[in-house]
Amino acid sequence: MSRYTQEQTEFIREVAQGRYNTEIAALFNARFGTNVTDGQMKSFKANHQIKSNVLKRRRTEPAGLFTNEQKAFIKDNVKGLSNQKLADLVNKRFGLSITARQMNTWKKNHGLTSGLKGSEGMAHQTRGPEVYITLVGIRRHSRGGQGLIITCL
Structure with missing residues (x-):
């Protein structure tokens, strides 16, 4: 005894060409009011030597961090900006919450560079000499390798 009628088998043979198992199962379920899964459709086709003649894996666009519009925006604005900027x-324009590290990784993966070298493009933090108050008096150390030490007794 067959699970599928002759009409159902012929329907699958007719619609299988050029379609994936999920599509065939959806058409089959719509036509006959059944609940066949794509795995069941795959097994049925294999057992009855029915070929779809489609690629084994469906070519889909991978879901990434950015949309195509966002990618184009980044490519247009990458020159001269640090990852944080x-x-x-991008966060301001598109309402996202991308970190500088995510931007850095995405740029590396897609072969993009800002053209900046090292700490160029980042605000330089200037600090004055540090002053220490000790039991002996006031001691001042200068940064920058000069080794300036002022001691007041």
């Missing part, structure tokens, strides 16, 4: 710009 570019991430802030």
Whole structure:
């Protein structure tokens, strides 16, 4: 005794060409009011030597961090901006919450560079000499390798 009628088998043979198992199962379920899964459709086709003649794996667009519009925006604005500034710009424009590290990784994976070298493009933090108050008096150390020490007794 067969699980599928002759009409159902012929229907699958007719619609299988050029379609994936999920599509065939959806058409089959719509036509006959059944609840066949794509795995069951795959087994049925294999047992009855029915070929679809489609690629084994469906070509799909991978879901990534950014949409195509966002990717184009980043590519247009990458030159001369640090990862943090570019991430802030993208977050402001598109309402995202991308970190500088995510932007850095994405740029590396897609072969993009800002053209900046090292700490170029980042605000330089200037600090004055540190002053220590000790039991002996006031001691001042200068940064920058000069080794300036002022001691007041």
